[in-house]
Amino acid sequence: MTQDKSFISKEQVLHVAALAKLNLSDQEVTKFTAQLSDILGYANELSELELKDVSPTAHPIELENVFRDDTVLKSIDNSKVIQNAPESLNSQFKVPPILDD
Amino acid sequence: MEMPANTVKNDIEDFLKDTGFEATIGLEVHCELKTATKLWCSCKNSFGNEPNTLVCPVCLGLPGSLPVLNKRAVEYAIRIGLALNCTVQNSIFHRKNYFYPDMPKDFQISQYDIPINADGYVTLPDGGSVGIVRAHIEEDTGKSTHFSASGRIHESSATLIDYNRAGIPLVEIVSAPDITSSEMAKAYVTELRNIIVATGATDGKMEEGSMRVDANVSVKRIQDSELGTRCEIKNLNSLRSLGKAINYEIKRQVDNILSGQKVVQQTRHFNEDLNQTVTLRTKEEAEDYRYFPEPDLVPLNPGAAWIEQIKAEMPPLLIERRRMVQDLMRETQEIDQLQSAIAILVDLNLDSVFKQTVGIGANPTIALKRLTNEAANAVEAARNLNPEQFAKLIQLETDNKISTTQSKTILSKMLENPDKTLDILISELNIVSFGEAETTALVEQLIKDKPDEFERFKQGDDKVTQFFIGQIMRLSKGQANGKLVTEILMKKRNQF
Incomplete structure (x- = not known):
């Protein structure tokens, strides 16, 4: 059984699903646990390498300090902004009620 | 509740x-x-x-x-x-x-x-x-x-x-x-x-x-x-x-x-x-x-x-600005009581006009008081005060040529009329200087007119001081300096 070698538990999958506001069926939980475990296992192969002398990298490209000047450019038209919103009111995005602020 | x-x-x-x-x-x-x-x-x-x-x-x-x-x-x-x-x-x-x-x-x-x-x-x-x-x-x-x-x-x-x-x-x-x-x-x-x-x-x-x-x-x-x-x-x-x-x-x-x-x-x-x-x-x-x-x-x-460049180009730190004002007030006796006024001066961004005014020779304590009390009601105008004219005004107050009340009146007009010189403001406001000479003359006149009251004052009835100040304020249409009147009265008491 793959579960024995799993790099992620069902509980962890359910926790991540809850954070992502996803309701998963039992079948999906099993399926995603296996898939996520495969991905983590693949990434885990890196740990087999000798990396003692390699310093941590924040970014794969050797670049730093990429900046933009602080100059205002035109924003987009409000009608276009709202165009893809499922619902809108008074030029604002309308979303289901949120209780906490 | x-x-x-x-x-x-x-x-x-x-x-x-x-x-x-x-x-x-x-x-x-x-x-x-x-x-x-x-x-x-x-x-x-x-x-x-x-x-x-x-x-x-x-x-x-x-x-x-x-x-x-x-x-x-x-x-x-x-x-x-x-x-x-x-x-x-x-x-x-x-x-x-x-x-x-x-x-x-x-x-x-x-x-x-x-x-x-x-x-x-x-x-x-x-x-x-x-x-x-x-x-x-x-x-x-x-x-x-x-x-x-x-x-x-x-x-x-x-x-x-x-x-x-x-x-x-x-x-x-x-x-x-x-x-x-x-x-x-x-x-x-x-x-x-x-x-x-x-x-x-x-x-x-x-x-x-x-x-x-x-x-x-x-x-x-x-x-x-x-x-x-x-x-x-x-x-x-x-x-x-x-x-x-x-x-x-x-x-x-x-x-x-x-x-x-x-x-x-x-x-x-x-x-x-x-x-x-x-x-x-x-x-x-x-x-x-x-x-x-x-x-x-x-x-x-x-x-x-880059960090050094940012440091060099940034405005002076709050703590440095307070220290600059404190340095200008070093000679002042009351500096300890004025620390919170110094903080207010800097928070209101009035330290620059203060520095210029004191640089011309104005009394730092009086300049600080006027800026953090009267001028604080019109901060924008106060930041744009003409330091030369403001320093002249402080000098008149320092020399007792005008009273504190007169000084405050002139300052509020000065804030409203940034283009007018001190001389013009004084003449427009009909401010009459009640310096030592003018005030002494008034006090002497009053002593002559009210010999009984002066006698009581000489006997040590200090309450009469208020009477004299009131009379002189009336005679001067409120422009005399109460503090100066008291000083001159005391001097006269010792003379007679």
Whole structure:
């Protein structure tokens, strides 16, 4: 059984699903646990390498300090902004009620 | 019903003393940077516009858009770090993941384990100190408005989102848990605000939301070494709310423990109407942000040369400006009593006109008093006072050529009429100089007219002084200098 070698538990999958506001069926939980475990296992192969002398990298490209000047450019038209919103009111995005602020 | 602030303060102090508890408080202060554009895109950074008019694919989080860091925002963040005595270091950006519609990308770009500024401190006016753990760069969220027929949040039928604020650059300043009371928290926020506003990086307007405070509060028995469980109170928008929320929270947590319950780690919201903090969410529910390095941004390594340049180009630090004023007042006897006036002078940005005025030779104590009292009502005009004309006015007052009242009258006209010279203002106001000679003449005249009263005065009846001052004020149409009248009367008493 793959579960024995799993790099992620069902509980962890359910926790991540809850954070992502996803309701998963039992079948999906099993399926995603296996898939996520495969991905983590693949990434885990890196740990087999000798990396003692390699310093941590924040970014794969050797670049730093990429900046933009602080100059205002035109924003987009409000009608276009709202165009893809499922619902809108008074030029604002309308979303289901949120209780906490 | 609201109790006077002092009563509340003493109440909570007494309450802690009686119960044997102490409070530990750390503050997170978010301040918006005064850049022209947002942090990751070229949309205008501006408050109070029509909803969703200052947005683009980047700050709307549309697929395929990429953030590019605003160089000015970095400069401003470094100014703040330097002003807070932080180490400015190489840093990277992280994604903070959470689902909330005010964050259109479903994550906020922030800094996590390696912030741009770390390990600083703020010295409080009373000499105390509060450590700064970090001051990092992050983006602001959009603004949500709860919409309902009844107007009540908990009955709201929808939430409306305006993304104009999304992506505005923020610096979040995290204090060490060095604060022990609501009074100290208020003193810290006030001083912090003054320090960072002086850098020119932010305007620190709590009422407009450009500066917002979250408070982490815990309590423990004095003899315990371990800190208690903390609660975070979100979005305190005024010093008043900050103080009230902290006091409420301290009492709530101690009461909780005394009644045998545990303090649950949670995020709370201060309800201004109820004067209470209420539960927003418990930690287990929400605080799993799965931070990871932002793959769309490269490391930020400012380097010593750029940091030095920013330091050289930034406005003088608040503490240096206060020291400059203190130096100009070195000779003054009353300097200790004038420290709070010096702080006000600098906070009002009137130290520059003060420096110029005193540089011409004006008496620093009188200039300080006029600027922090009378001129403080018209700060904008006061900053633009002509130092030469203002110095002349102070000189007249110093030399007793005009009274304090006359000086204040002239100053208020001077502030209204920046183009008029002192001489013109004096003649327009019909100000008559009642110097030593003029006043002495009036006093002598009065002694002649009122020999009985003067006799009583000579016998030691000091109450008659008021009578003489009143008479002379009448004769001079209110323009004489009461202090000078008293001095001359005393001199006359000794002469006769």
